[in-house]
Amino acid sequence: MIDVSEPPPKGAMLSISTCQATRSDGEPCAAPVGEAGFCFWHDPQRRGEMLEASRKGGSRKAVPLPVGRPIEAEEARGLLAATLAGLLQGALDPTTARAAAYILQVERKIAEGEEMERRLSAIEALIPGGNGKTAWHR
Numbered sequence: 001m002i003d004v005s006e007p008p009p010k011g012a013m014l015s016i017s018t019c020q021a022t023r024s025d026g027e028p029c030a031a032p033v034g035e036a037g038f039c040f041w042h043d044p045q046r047r048g049e050m051l052e053a054s055r056k057g058g059s060r061k062a063v064p065l066p067v068g069r070p071i072e073a074e075e076a077r078g079l080l081a082a083t084l085a086g087l088l089q090g091a092l093d094p095t096t097a098r099a100a101a102y103i104l105q106v107e108r109k110i111a112e113g114e115e116m117e118r119r120l121s122a123i124e125a126l127i128p129g130g131n132g133k134t135a136w137h138r
């Protein structure tokens, strides 16, 4: 008799059917499916959960979606990791992954610029005898 409580061998795990979604480049999604016939990335229910998590401020595990608001540094790193994971699992096409990585890079550049400006303003405020730039024009 076969003991059904045994986990399936690794070979059987590989034969699990793939996600029924189509990637943005038209290729079928190659990521392994979850409960609803979709992978982690394309599960419509999970997408709702991710949006909810994003609204609540998000946990480390959640993938926050950048819906028209600035991305925090930690979120940006999370998105980058999620993009890489999606790409490696076959759920994300390389073009989208590359574009996402580029956008995140631009976002970080902007954030760095803002941080520099903020620190410069703080230093200027510390210069005695004047408020900011006027101190230089006495």
Ligand SMILES: [Zn+2]
Residues within 6 Å of the ligand: 019, 020, 021, 029, 030, 031, 038, 039, 040, 041, 042, 091
């Ligand atoms: Zn998928």
